[in-house]
Amino acid sequence: MRRFTTTEGQTQAEAMQEEAMSAGCASLSHCRMREQVRVRxxxxxxxxxxxxxxxxxxxxxxxxxxxxxxxxxxxRIVRGIEPGRKLEVEGRLTLFEGRPTIYNPKYSLLNL
Known part of the structure; x- marks a missing residue:
């Protein structure tokens, strides 16, 4: 029944969260400011x-x-950083202009 009531966007979001958790990454909704995080x-x-x-x-x-x-x-350019690209990043979560932000994150490009 749940399959019929969820949108495609919700299904994709849940799949991304499951994939990130299986890789040992945190969910942004559970991360706290000033904490060292790894997200995907x-x-x-x-x-x-x-x-x-x-x-x-x-x-x-x-x-x-x-x-x-x-x-x-x-x-000005970071090779591989483009819309639609899967990425795993690590860094300290801060606020910039009211938005969660990571400065100069360590990153890994993932297969599409």
Whole structure:
């Protein structure tokens, strides 16, 4: 019965969460600020931020339970970081402009 009442997006989100948990990653919905985290998800958006002299590459990672902003300071390009790409990241969870953020995360590109 549940299969008929859930949307395709919910089903995909649940599958992403199960895959991340089986790989030993945390769910963003259970992570706390200032905590060292390892999460896995799909990049939904990539933006180059050209504010002032400090430039950085910004990506939004969705793990099915929430989103985290990834910021690579001083970088214009990070090879492999593109929308739709599966990624596993590790770093300290902070807040930037009210959004959960990880600065200069360690990352692994995953097979599509």
């Amino acid at each position: 998800g799909v990049i939904s958006q990539v933006t180059l931020n050209p504010r002032g002299v400090n430039r950085w590459l910004e990506a939004i990672l969705d793990d099915g339970s929430g989103e985290v902003t990834l910021i690579w300071m001083g970088r």
